[in-house]
Amino acid sequence: MAESYNDYQLGPSRPTARPYTGRPPTAVSTVGRRDASFVVAVIEGRGKSFLARVGREVGIAALDRDTGKTVLIQVADCQTYVKTIHHIHLHSPSIILVPDTFLPAATHSKWHRNGQPSSILVECLQEEFSGVPIEPVSRKYWSETAGLDFINQLCIDDEDRPALVVSVSNKYYALSAIAALFKHVETKLNTIFAARSLRITYRPVEGTMLIDTESAKNLELVGNMTRKKSKHSLFGILDYTFTPMASRLLRVNILAPITAQPSLDARLDAVEELMQNEDVYSAVKDGLRALNKVDMDKLIPASSRVAQMLNVRNIVRSLPALQFALQGCRSHLLQIISAMLSDERIAELEERVSDSLNDDLATAKKTGLAAVNVRVYAVKASINRLLDVARETYRENVGDIYELCRELSNEHALPLQLCYSDAAGHFFTLKKADLEGELPRGFINVTSKSDKWCFSTVELRKKNARTKDALDETLILSDKIIQDLLDTVVHDIGVLYKASEAVALLDMLWSFAHASILRPEFTGTLAIKAGRHPILENVQSSAGTLVPNDVYCCDSSSFQLIQGPNMSGKSTYLRQVGLLTVMAMCGCFVPAEYASFRLHDALLTRLSNDDDMERSLSTFANEMSSSAMILSLATSRSLVLIDELGRGTSPREGVGISHAIAEELIRTKTFVFFATHYNELSTTLSRYPPVVNLRLSVQNIRNSSFNIVFKYKIIDGALEEIDHYGLKLAKLADLPPQLLTVAEKISCTLSELQVKRDQESFSGKTALRRKALLKFRTQLSQALDHSTLSEEAFLTYLEKIQHNLVELLDENLDE
Numbered sequence: 079m080a081e082s083y084n085d086y087q088l089g090p091s092r093p094t095a096r097p098y099t100g101r102p103p104t105a106v107s108t109v110g111r112r113d114a115s116f117v118v119a120v121i122e123g124r125g126k127s128f129l130a131r132v133g134r135e136v137g138i139a140a141l142d143r144d145t146g147k148t149v150l151i152q153v154a155d156c157q158t159y160v161k162t163i164h165h166i167h168l169h170s171p172s173i174i175l176v177p178d179t180f181l182p183a184a185t186h187s188k189w190h191r192n193g194q195p196s197s198i199l200v201e202c203l204q205e206e207f208s209g210v211p212i213e214p215v216s217r218k219y220w221s222e223t224a225g226l227d228f229i230n231q232l233c234i235d236d237e238d239r240p241a242l243v244v245s246v247s248n249k250y251y252a253l254s255a256i257a258a259l260f261k262h263v264e265t266k267l268n269t270i271f272a273a274r275s276l277r278i279t280y281r282p283v284e285g286t287m288l289i290d291t292e293s294a295k296n297l298e299l300v301g302n303m304t305r306k307k308s309k310h311s312l313f314g315i316l317d318y319t320f321t322p323m324a325s326r327l328l329r330v331n332i333l334a335p336i337t338a339q340p341s342l343d344a345r346l347d348a349v350e351e352l353m354q355n356e357d358v359y360s361a362v363k364d365g366l367r368a369l370n371k372v373d374m375d376k377l378i379p380a381s382s383r384v385a386q387m388l389n390v391r392n393i394v395r396s397l398p399a400l401q402f403a404l405q406g407c408r409s410h411l412l413q414i415i416s417a418m419l420s421d422e423r424i425a426e427l428e429e430r431v432s433d434s435l436n437d438d439l440a441t442a443k444k445t446g447l448a449a450v451n452v453r454v455y456a457v458k459a460s461i462n463r464l465l466d467v468a469r470e471t472y473r474e475n476v477g478d479i480y481e482l483c484r485e486l487s488n489e490h491a492l493p494l495q496l497c498y499s500d501a502a503g504h505f506f507t508l509k510k511a512d513l514e515g516e517l518p519r520g521f522i523n524v525t526s527k528s529d530k531w532c533f534s535t536v537e538l539r540k541k542n543a544r545t546k547d548a549l550d551e552t553l554i555l556s557d558k559i560i561q562d563l564l565d566t567v568v569h570d571i572g573v574l575y576k577a578s579e580a581v582a583l584l585d586m587l588w589s590f591a592h593a594s595i596l597r598p599e600f601t602g603t604l605a606i607k608a609g610r611h612p613i614l615e616n617v618q619s620s621a622g623t624l625v626p627n628d629v630y631c632c633d634s635s636s637f638q639l640i641q642g643p644n645m646s647g648k649s650t651y652l653r654q655v656g657l658l659t660v661m662a663m664c665g666c667f668v669p670a671e672y673a674s675f676r677l678h679d680a681l682l683t684r685l686s687n688d689d690d691m692e693r694s695l696s697t698f699a700n701e702m703s704s705s706a707m708i709l710s711l712a713t714s715r716s717l718v719l720i721d722e723l724g725r726g727t728s729p730r731e732g733v734g735i736s737h738a739i740a741e742e743l744i745r746t747k748t749f750v751f752f753a754t755h756y757n758e759l760s761t762t763l764s765r766y767p768p769v770v771n772l773r774l775s776v777q778n779i780r781n782s783s784f785n786i787v788f789k790y791k792i793i794d795g796a797l798e799e800i801d802h803y804g805l806k807l808a809k810l811a812d813l814p815p816q817l818l819t820v821a822e823k824i825s826c827t828l829s830e831l832q833v834k835r836d837q838e839s840f841s842g843k844t845a846l847r848r849k850a851l852l853k854f855r856t857q858l859s860q861a862l863d864h865s866t867l868s869e870e871a872f873l874t875y876l877e878k879i880q881h882n883l884v885e886l887l888d889e890n891l892d893e
């Protein structure tokens with residue numbers, strides 16, 4: 079089981095990965111940056127420890143100004159700051175704070191973008207978050223002790239508080255960051271938070287899969303290539319959430335999927351139960367619908383106190399239905415959520431709020447008479463005698479004003495109307511069309527407003543003054559009662575925030591249940607049967623024609639070399655592998671007939687897209703920096719997707735570079751899907767047992783105009799260069815026939831020469847024997863770990879694989 083409830087939300091900690099050395103310069107990220115509301119403070123460690131010299135410790139504190147949620151992160155990073163950037167992206171910054179010593183002396187007081195930054199961290203931030211202001215904060219405010227003081231003062235007093243204090247106590251950089259963050263918010267943004275009112279959490283970074291921002295962009299995880307927010311992204315197709323906090327949780331989970339199997343299993347159990355039990359599914363849906371668009375994280379900064387209390391009342395009244403819906407659920411996670419929603423303090427809150435507030439109070443408007451009346455009549459009668467009297471006086475005064483309006487209407491035979499503005503109080507209006515000639519004498523302050531005249535009288539102004547006195551008295555008394563109520567709510571605000579987390583998780587799981595197809599497993603093998611590209615599947619035009627594909631990648635076949643002509647579906651296959659992995663690692667079901675995944679520590683990609691025009695990097699430079707990033711981050715637990723490496727240089731160099739990078743990746747034992755146009759690679763890499771040759775099948779049709787049909791089906795074996803698919807496709811472009819004949823002749827001659835040279839230089843049989851032995855070893859270890867067969871069936875299976883091995887070795891003996 080997972081360690082705590084938070085583990086189910088965002089995953090627990092895991093050992094730190096190896097230090098990193100490279101991050102590609104990336105475009106301004108479009109990873110679905112939602113409306114930026116975070117103030118983010120970042121500081122980097124330049125300590126004397128070994129860690130600080132090899133890598134760097136970076137402390138991050140991020141405050142969501144809308145919700146008051148604060149997250150602390152401390153991460154070991156390298157000088158390209160790939161992890162730091164990844165975590166800051168998760169918190170869509172509106173401003174980034176850095177110590178003033180990170181900037182050149184001349185710009186300490188004011189940071190100019192065209193100034194020379196003095197730290198690489200600032201350079202990376204500037205490059206990655208262009209458009210987000212980077213502000214210096216005096217170094218003296220980045221203090222560990224001040225950070226702890228802020229936490230002690232501001233963090234809500236709930237059962238998680240002691241654990242937070244313990245886990246951050248030795249996170250010097252994260253504490254320094256939070257100290258500077260709150261100092262800036264207090265002094266520059268003039269925001270003071272009430273004591274013990276903020277949710278502050280420490281987020282261990284090790285329990286999540288690292289997805290660099292470029293990969294997130296290319297895989298269209300939360301936004302698509304053309305639009306930041308789109309239905310045609312993984313987020314777009316999974317987001318059936320009702321509440322804003324669930325939508326935020328989903329986004330963070332997609333960008334940083336969790337790697338803890340117990341937490342994932344618990345989520346999958348919950349999703350499965352929601353899918354299988356229709357009553358629970360519908361009851362949860364109804365419960366969530368009652369909270370549609372309600373942001374339970376925004377309890378503190380609501381527009382007014384009354385609005386705040388109405389919000390709280392709406393929430394506490396909706397929670398019992400959700401809790402009731404989960405009664406009797408079997409899954410451990412749904413039981414935890416149910417327990418969090420049934421905290422008796424929620425019922426007490428409901429009672430307290432209902433005892434004080436009028437039942438028929440509508441949602442508070444921001445301005446106008448309706449807003450005034452909501453404040454005046456918010457508190458129930460008989461709670462405070464003085465308030466009752468003041469309210470009666472106010473009501474009578476307003477009645478007098480309406481009486482005056484009636485009298486004047488009759489006297490002048492004019493259809494006068496009463497209007498109200500916060501500044502002027504009540505005033506008369508009259509449609510211009512209803513007035514023949516001039517306004518009668520006695521009307522003052524006449525102004526014209528579109529098709530109406532607006533005016534007052536001396537009598538009305540006197541009555542307005544009296545009404546205002548009564549109103550002020552009423553509001554003083556009423557606001558005092560609401561403030562007292564609010565104080566008691568703030569005392570128990572922790573329970574509402576916990577409920578908010580429970581609702582967010584339930585809402586996300588329900589969303590998964592709504593979108594789900596097949597429950598994945600987690601084993602050491604990546605095996606998908608008839609998997610479908612989740613986003614393409616949702617695109618109307620592709621839905622019917624989408625060809626499902628299989629994936630099989632394990633330790634003995636960790637490097638998958640994928641070939642196929644242009645347009646045959648290579649990129650789609652690669653993306654499908656990445657997207658299905660992310661889905662599974664969020665705890666979501668996947669579109670496939672069977673799926674087993676490995677838990678990866680990082681998803682790293684080089685996917686060919688339009689190159690970074692904005693930063694005017696050449697295709698080649700871009701490819702090389704992505705490759706350096708991948709090589710420095712990939713471990714035996716990573717998943718790497720590489721599409722068409724080497725296209726930015728000459729074919730010979732391209733093959734050389736691709737081969738060298740592939741060799742290095744094979745050595746790390748990482749799972750690699752490597753799509754390429756270079757047929758040579760299937761020969762040069764064939765001596766490595768983990769290399770598997772796959773190709774996207776196409777059918778040749780003898781036909782005068784076009785003789786190639788794409789099947790989009792992945793099949794075993796390398797592509798025969800002899801087929802010259804490029805030339806066949808070129809016919810589509812209406813090139814002159816004699817030109818194509820010359821091209822074909824030269825290509826055929828070169829191919830034949832190549833085949834002859836390959837045969838002379840390398841014995842393929844040795845490679846085949848090595849591969850067979852490796853496959854045999856994997857089959858044995860898989861049988862040991864996962865077999866559910868009876869003893870007899872198990873022996874038959876062993877005999878069968880033994881027989882296959884002997885046969886293959888016999889067939890491939892050297893002469």
Ligand SMILES: Nc1ncnc2c1ncn2[C@@H]1O[C@H](COP(=O)(O)OP(=O)(O)OP(=O)(O)O)[C@@H](O)[C@H]1O
Binds near residue numbers: 624626627650651
């Ligand atoms: N499994 C599939 N089922 C149906 N259509 C597919 C499938 N895979 C790819 N396609 C369609 O084929 C087209 C080409 O796919 P893709 O870009 O993946 O090919 P490619 O081999 O990477 O091409 P290139 O080498 O030119 O980059 C796309 O429009 C895509 O929608």
